[in-house]
Amino acid sequence: MSVATRTKRHPHDDAPDTAAAFARLAELPEDPERRALRDELVELWLPMAERIAMRFRGRGESLEDLYQVAALGLVKAVDHYDPGRGHAFEAYAVPTITGEIKRHFRDHMWTLHVPRRVQDLRNRVRNASRDLGPELSGRAPTVAELADRAQLTEEEVRIGMEALECFSALSLDAEVPGTDGYALSDALGAPDPGFDFVVDRAAVEPCLHRLPERERAILYLRFFRGMTQSRIAEQLGISQMHVSRLLSGCFARLREELLAERPQ
Numbered sequence: 001m002s003v004a005t006r007t008k009r010h011p012h013d014d015a016p017d018t019a020a021a022f023a024r025l026a027e028l029p030e031d032p033e034r035r036a037l038r039d040e041l042v043e044l045w046l047p048m049a050e051r052i053a054m055r056f057r058g059r060g061e062s063l064e065d066l067y068q069v070a071a072l073g074l075v076k077a078v079d080h081y082d083p084g085r086g087h088a089f090e091a092y093a094v095p096t097i098t099g100e101i102k103r104h105f106r107d108h109m110w111t112l113h114v115p116r117r118v119q120d121l122r123n124r125v126r127n128a129s130r131d132l133g134p135e136l137s138g139r140a141p142t143v144a145e146l147a148d149r150a151q152l153t154e155e156e157v158r159i160g161m162e163a164l165e166c167f168s169a170l171s172l173d174a175e176v177p178g179t180d181g182y183a184l185s186d187a188l189g190a191p192d193p194g195f196d197f198v199v200d201r202a203a204v205e206p207c208l209h210r211l212p213e214r215e216r217a218i219l220y221l222r223f224f225r226g227m228t229q230s231r232i233a234e235q236l237g238i239s240q241m242h243v244s245r246l247l248s249g250c251f252a253r254l255r256e257e258l259l260a261e262r263p264q
Contacts, residue, residue, distance in 0.1 A: 023083050
């Protein structure tokens with residue numbers, strides 16, 4: 001004979017009526033009969049666990065893994081349910097399974113790497129905050145109150161509170177609250193080519209000082225005064241071809257010295 005019958009007036013179409021089976025499970029000793037009954041109860045309620053898992057799909061975890069976590073939560077619910085307390089199994093199982101899935105995301109699906117110790121502080125701070133909620137008439141607990149309830153130092157509480165924000169990362173395309181379409185990526189800087197220019201000038205300066213005076217004059221007129229090779233030649237009384245050869249020789253010498261000074 002089956003341990004359950006199907007009820008028609010129930011939130012879940014396939015939810016079994018297992019009140020009598022759970023009452024019998026509570027009375028049985030730890031033996032093969034009890035284990036068989038336990039396994040049958042788990043199998044009967046498995047569709048409900050899988051529906052709960054479906055609520056968390058699309059959050060970066062495969063549905064198969066979510067089913068496994070939900071099944072683990074269901075097993076814990078069956079093992080710890082006490083029919084003597086008067087509430088239905090479903091009322092106990094749903095938050096148990098949901099909590100197991102949320103723990104899975106918290107412990108295994110962090111988008112930012114958080115050390116295990118910090119995760120533990122986060123959990124203790126969150127639990128302390130939840131426990132203090134009914135006692136504080138709607139206000140948020142202070143750091144000192146959280147530290148006292150969680151048996152932590154205030155510094156540890158602050159670390160745990162910061163970790164509460166580390167479960168997920170915002171997209172760079174996310175709009176900044178209170179702005180009109182301003183995204184996080186809009187606040188990012190870009191490489192400034194001016195820094196490279198400063199570095200290059202500092203590196204080449206000693207090499208320039210070692211050039212002959214005429215070559216230094218040609219470089220100055222060409223690159224600081226913006227004069228053409230023809231005008232430089234006219235000013236120095238030499239040919240434009242000679243100016244071109246001198247510039248090429250300067251470039252080759254500077255390049256050779258800079259490469260020789262670069263760390264290997």
